Each structure stands twice: as C-alpha cells, then as structure tokens.
Amino acid sequence: MNFRSLGLVQRGFSPVVRLQQQQIRNLVVYRSSKSKGGIRNPDDYLTSGSRKYELNEDNLKHIKGYLSSIESGKYQLPDRLLLQVITHKSFAHGKLPYNEKLSILGYSLFSMTTAKFALHIAEVSKARDVVDVVNSTGFKLLNRNSMLDVFSSLTGLAKVVFWKNPEPLNLDGASALNKTVERNTVLALIGAIISQHGTKSAEEFVINEVIQQAVKSDYFQPLESTA
Amino acid sequence: MASHRGMVRVIPRTSVRFFKTLTEPYSPTISTDLYTQEKEPRFISLFQNDSRLKTITEEEAKLSPSLIALHARLNLGQDFPLATLARALTCDTKDGQHASNSSLSQVGKRLVKYHVTENMITKYPRLPIAVFSKAVNAYVGTESLSSVGRLFGIEVESKSPIDKYLSGETLETSFGKLRFDSAISKPESGVKHYGKEGITEDVAYKFAVRSIIGGVYLHKGESAAKKFIDEYILSRKVDVESMLKFEQPQRMLLRLLRRNNLPAPVSKLMAETGRHSVAPVYVVGVFSGDSLLGEGQGSSIREATMRGAVNALKAHYLYRPLNERVPSDPERKEPLYVDEGEVYF
Secondary structure, three states, X not given: OOHHHHXXXXXXXXHHHHHHHHHOOOOOEEOOOOOOOOEEOHHHHOEEOOEEXXXXXXXHHHHHHHHHHOHHHOOOOOHHHHHHHOEOOOHHHHOOOOOHHHHHHHHHHHHXXXXXXXXXXXXXXXXXXXXXXXXXXXXXXXXXXXXXXXXXXXXXXXXXXXXXXXXXXXXXXXXHOOHHHHHHHHXXXXXXXXXXXXXXXXXXXXXXXXXXXXXXXXXXXXXXXXX | OHHHHHHHHXXXXXXXXXXXXXXXXOOOOOOXXXXXXXXXXXXXXXXXXXXXOXXXXXXXXXXXXXXXXXXXXXXXXXXXXXXXXXXXXEOOOOOOOEOOXXXXXXXXXXXXXXXXXXXXXXXXXXXXXXXXXXXXXHHHOHHHHHHHHHHHOOEEOOOOHHHHHHHOOOOHXXXXXXXXXXXXXXXXXOOOXXXXXXXXXXXXXXXXXXXXXXXHHHHHOHHHHHXXXXXXXOOOOOOOHHHOOOOOHHHHHHHHHHHOOOOOEEEEEXXXXXXXXXXXXXXXXXXXXXXXXXXXXXXXXXXXXXXXXXXXXXHHHOOOOOOOOOOOOOOOOOOOOOOOOOOXX
C-alpha cells in the first residue's frame, strides 16, 4: 500500500501514524498450491518427510535414547537444545533455531581432539618423534569426513534430522540425506555437549564414542591390513 | 658472546627426549583399555610414522645466539627445548635436511582455532555466522598471526647459502631465523616475481607462530598453551562492531522479532530540531511493544529510522553475557549460551 498515492502524506500524517497504520491489517495464510504474495500456513512446510516439527517426545526419543544409553546418561541434553541439534539451517528458511553455530563449535573441538588423541597414541606407543604422528595414516583417517558418517549411520542420527530435502520428489528424505547435513548434526551434538557439560566431557565423548564407534566398525580395517 | 654463554647456562644441560615430554596427563578420561597396544595393536600401528628426516638436536640448537635470544624473549621456560623452537622456525623446503614445522603447525592450528572459537562464542553468542567467521579469522588468520610472529621478533633468513659461506656463518647460526622457500623472487630491482612453489613471508610467520603454540602444548601442557594463546593471540583487539553491516535493517529486525514472538517494530519520532532549516536533526526510536530497542538520529526521518533499526540489531547481535568463562575453564559451572542462528529473509 502506498500512502503517498492515497494522499495521506500531503494531508499532514506524521511518520508515526503511518507506521501505526501499517500494523492494522489482517493476516491470511493459505494452504495448498503456491500463491504469489501469500503467506503459507506453517503446518504445510514445518515437516520433514512424514514428521512434523514440534518439541515432542516422538521427535526426540531416538537421540535421547542414545544419549541416555551411554555412560549412564552423562551426556544428556535439554529437549530444546536437542531439537536445535537436529534442525538444519535449510529447514523452514532458518526461521527456527538451527544447529549451524553448534556445529562450528563442535568441529573446532573435534579437530583439536583428534590431534591430541593422536599425540596421546604416539606417546603411548613410544614413537621416536611424537609430533610426526600428524603425518600418519591413522591421523588422516581420523580427520576424514567419512568417520563422522560412520558415527551418524551407526547411531541412526541421520534419520531424525529436520532439513529441506533438495530432491522434493523423493518423499523418503532419509534415503537421500545429504552427507553434509549428517556430519553437521554429529558436530552440532558435540557442540551441544560442550555448551552443557564443558570441553573435557565433549573430548571424552569424541574419544570414547565417536572414535570408538569407528574402531568397532570396519572403518579402519581395510587400511589396517595394509599398514 | 659472553651474554650468550651466560644464557646457555640457564638452560639445563640434561638431554631432553625430543617431543617425548607431554608434561600433563592427557586430560579426557579415556575408557579403560579402549586403545591399548594389547587390545588394538593394528589400530595403534596406523599411528606410527617415523620420518626419516633428522631432527635438530638440542646441542646444535644451542649454537644459535638468535634462537637463545628468542627463547628468552618469549619466556618459554626451561621445559621448552631450544630444538623445538628451531624446528618451529623451519618450514618445508625443497632441499630441507631437517624435519619441518608442518606437524607442529597442524597441532598448534587446531589448538588456537578451538580456543579462539570457544572464546568468541562465549563472548558474542549471537554474532551472525559471516561476522563470527570474520572475527575468528581476525585472530587466527595469516595477517594476524604473521604480525604476532613479527612482534615476537622472529627474523627471516634472507642470506643465500653462498653469502653465508662467504661471511663464515655456520648452518647452526641460521636455526634462530625463519627459514622457508619464498614464493616471491626479485629478479631485478623493482620487479617481483610470484612463483607457484614456495610460500610467502606472512604464511611462513603464521606457521612459525602456530608451531610455537604446538610446541608449548607438547612440552608444557594444555593449560600453558591456553595461557600462551590468551596472552599473545586473544589479547589483540578486534573491532567486532565494525564488521556488522546490514543491507535492509528494518526487514531484518522484523524477521528477528517475529521469530522471537515479539511485537513487530514501530518507529516513533522522539525529538526533532530545525525541520525547516538546512540542517535538521531527527531522533527516532524503534519500539517493540513498549520496549525501546534502538535509537537513531539523522538528517531525515528515514535515515534516523534506519539507524535506529541498525542500532537495535547491533544491540541484539553484540550481546555479551556477564559470565565470560569459556567452557574449557573448569570453574565454569553453568551451561554456555549458544545462539539459535541468525535470521534470513
């Protein structure tokens, strides 16, 4: 609406009045197909696959179950933070709390912990030059993205993420889940543990859970045989 | 030379096992028997990579006066061997005879990145990601770390091997200087040639500073490394406020308030002077309900409104919690506040 075209400005309406008038309007949301200029009903797009975005037990039971199963619930997190952890930036155009900053924090801790862990292993195995472990195969494997993929697939974190599927025709979002979204969720979980339980606990989580899951799986196996 | 000898005496002559002095026990509690040689021998074997390049010995390093001076200037203490400092100043070179600082630099990079990240998130939990990355980069980027290296007083080895031979310098004397293959050559006066191989001086300084941090972690422990980062990296002033720029502040503020279930912003003219003069001044307040979010002044109402919205956004994004203890600080008891993410439109 253009107030100048209505002649309101010329009649001496102050800017305050103009802005207050903008507040008085009815908001209509629509369902079904897109309509130019309309506001979509949030119920239509706040879904990922068949799941509706809500702070409820159904959406969080998987990740809560996993966290309570390890170290007798040492790494448990508040529900609201858990929902943020499993929400990617792509979901709902970033209108809802999402995990980007948590994953940045998680990534910086993850890369520091892998270096410290590798140095620890080199020290334990009495290497001649401890710091040279950074050039070892084991260290390179620890820092590959695929190690986070192993963790997310083994723990089933990939299934619970809220994100926008780039393939809208593929209704089963989980099958086409972008690997980057998966990794970001794992890193965000680490970031959330830092925020709630501190750096030391998060380092323990990385070593005793993330790396341990990869060791238990066949992630290191093919290269172990050639090493 | 006398002072040089005097300084040598301060450092104990006991032989230091190179990089085998992780002084503090590894802080995270690793579950019992998870990664022992007996249980996971093949996994452990993946981490063995003994380089064939020889490392600079402590005895060789002691022959470099500039190295001893740098060691004393940085107050690295007796736990930090001169050999490690010499290695920190040795970058990868084509004809390198000694192990370079690449591994140490990797360790230092990860340590400094984490501590700066956690510090920034603790101090400014609501910064937009682009600004956040820029602010972190202002601490750990090439420009910043290279200036730290210059402040340390690290000298660059600029003499060619033939010049050193002619002046009678030994190889050991150059251990105290930053050694690298420069990507920039000067074939003639006033001409600079940027080659594909080698690194710039700034990058070499960055590697050296990171390596010194890595060395502090290895020989003096994590708390000493954190203290070193606090003193030399985080003590630098970064103007975060100037990094915030908004193209459409009013729309952005509207989206931000809508996401937080707050009333939409309303601009109110609060004061004005000289409306009919050549230099009018208007003061506009941006309100959400009864709360004044920001105030702006300008020579037109539109400008003042926009400034008000920018100030309201700045007040939100530059919020600083009272407790600025980082999560790695054992004395921090309450959870860290991490923002829900910036809004888009």
